Amino acid sequence: MSQTPLWRIALVVPEAHAPAFAEAVGDHADAVSTFELEEGGEWLVEATLYGAPDETRLQSRVAVLAKALGIDEPRLAVENLPPIDWVSHSYQGFPPIRAGRFFVHGSHHEGTIPAGSISLLVDAATAFGTGEHGSTNGCLQALDRLSRHLKLPRRGRGGALDMGCGSGILALAVAKRWRVPVTAVDIDPEAVRVTRVNAALNGLTGRIRSQGGDGYNTRIVSRHKPYTLVTANILARPLSRMAPQLRRHLKKGGYAVLAGLLNRQERHVIQAHRNQGLRLVARIPVGEWTTLVVRR
Ligand SMILES: C[S@@+](CC[C@H](N)C(=O)[O-])C[C@H]1O[C@@H](n2cnc3c(N)ncnc32)[C@H](O)[C@@H]1O
Incomplete structure (x- = not known):
């Protein structure tokens, strides 16, 4: 049965900058999405990828973008999700x-x-x-x-x-x-x-x-x-x-x-x-x- 190592990257940013951060993070990931956290407030940029990300490069890309936009550097969360056996999961x-x-x-x-x-x-x-x-x-x-x-x-x-x-x-x-x-x-x-x-x-x-x-x-x-x-x-x-x-x-x-x-x-x-x-x-x-x- 196949087991998929999956990583998740997440950061919270102001609404206006969500597309720019999604693009930046998306370059390091297999899929990226953005969600509104509160009415007119902050947005969650969430990306997933198969295999470990290069955290140093990712961090510096986010830092450069934050500086260019004149905002505080958002905290980057990177976590390794537990492996999921999708085949047996879908049967269960x-x-x-x-x-x-x-x-x-x-x-x-x-x-x-x-x-x-x-x-x-x-x-x-x-x-x-x-x-x-x-x-x-x-x-x-x-x-x-x-x-x-x-x-x-x-x-x-x-x-x-x-x-x-x-x-x-x-x-x-x-x-x-x-x-x-x-x-x-x-x-x-x-x-x-x-x-x-x-x-x-x-x-x-x-x-x-x-x-x-x-x-x-x-x-x-x-x-x-x-x-x-x-x-x-x-x-x-x-x-x-x-x-x-x-x-x-x-x-x-x-x-x-x-x-x-x-x-x-x-x-x-x-x-x-x-x-x-x-x-x-x-x-x-x-x-x-x-x-x-x-x-x-
Ligand atoms: C969270 S799901 C709810 C599904 C199911 N009713 C339930 O309670 O589990 C929301 C559903 O609303 C549909 N939806 C979103 N916007 C809609 C709209 N403007 N008109 C009709 N359906 C819409 C989505 O495609 C999705 O299937």
């Missing part, structure tokens, strides 16, 4: 996950399904969403709590929407728990494909109407509005940007489960929704991620 899949009454497992799961739980069979493949991530887990917990009192219609308008469906996990959860059709949208066509596969694996073909598209501008989203329940596990910034559209698509009294935000970003997201008259009714932190439930 993910361990079953419990969130509220939901029990999420892959098709490799050979154990029993706990009595009274709602089984969600998810082969995430190339799309996000196995329930392992704190944001998805928080959404499942929120849905479980809402399902105790919220009613959804079996047909017609006023149903459920999953915005940014990824593997389709949240759409599956709603369709199974409430026994209703769900509209599911993702900007990534691969996620739409995986959602359809997972709908079929769970016997929900026909109940999950999935289509590719950018947010609320997608045709299928307008066709079935307004919604009594919207799930959107995207990211803090797009969530805040989409708040006015969410309001227009949500029925009076309807709920939205919002996730993909770090704990420290929740204030901004809550405010963006408050500005639209959407009231915070629950927050569920899972590790560094927070899920919010707002109501119109």
Whole structure:
């Protein structure tokens, strides 16, 4: 079995200089990416490479760039990641996950399904969403709590929407728990494909109407509005940007489960929704991620 020695390089820099540092570090790495750490604040430049980096050269490249930009030299973190046997890893899949009454497992799961739980069979493949991530887990917990009192219609308008469906996990959860059709949208066509596969694996073909598209501008989203329940596990910034559209698509009294935000970003997201008259009714932190439930 192949084992891959992997190294990670990371540094935190001001937003305006992230592209320059990404380019500099990227010259010494196999892959490089940048992530925003805080609204309008600092950015993490993260690179990975197979084999040890030349730390002296890397350090001096960063120092020269910092000097040229007139900023303090950012601290460079270099670490050797534990070797991963990718072949056996991909066969192992993910361990079953419990969130509220939901029990999420892959098709490799050979154990029993706990009595009274709602089984969600998810082969995430190339799309996000196995329930392992704190944001998805928080959404499942929120849905479980809402399902105790919220009613959804079996047909017609006023149903459920999953915005940014990824593997389709949240759409599956709603369709199974409430026994209703769900509209599911993702900007990534691969996620739409995986959602359809997972709908079929769970016997929900026909109940999950999935289509590719950018947010609320997608045709299928307008066709079935307004919604009594919207799930959107995207990211803090797009969530805040989409708040006015969410309001227009949500029925009076309807709920939205919002996730993909770090704990420290929740204030901004809550405010963006408050500005639209959407009231915070629950927050569920899972590790560094927070899920919010707002109501119109
Ligand atoms: C973090 S994943 C969430 C997947 C799944 N819903 C879950 O909870 O695990 C976010 C998904 O949102 C999709 N997405 C991001 N921006 C979008 C947009 N503007 N419109 C539709 N989907 C979007 C991404 O492609 C990705 O599949």
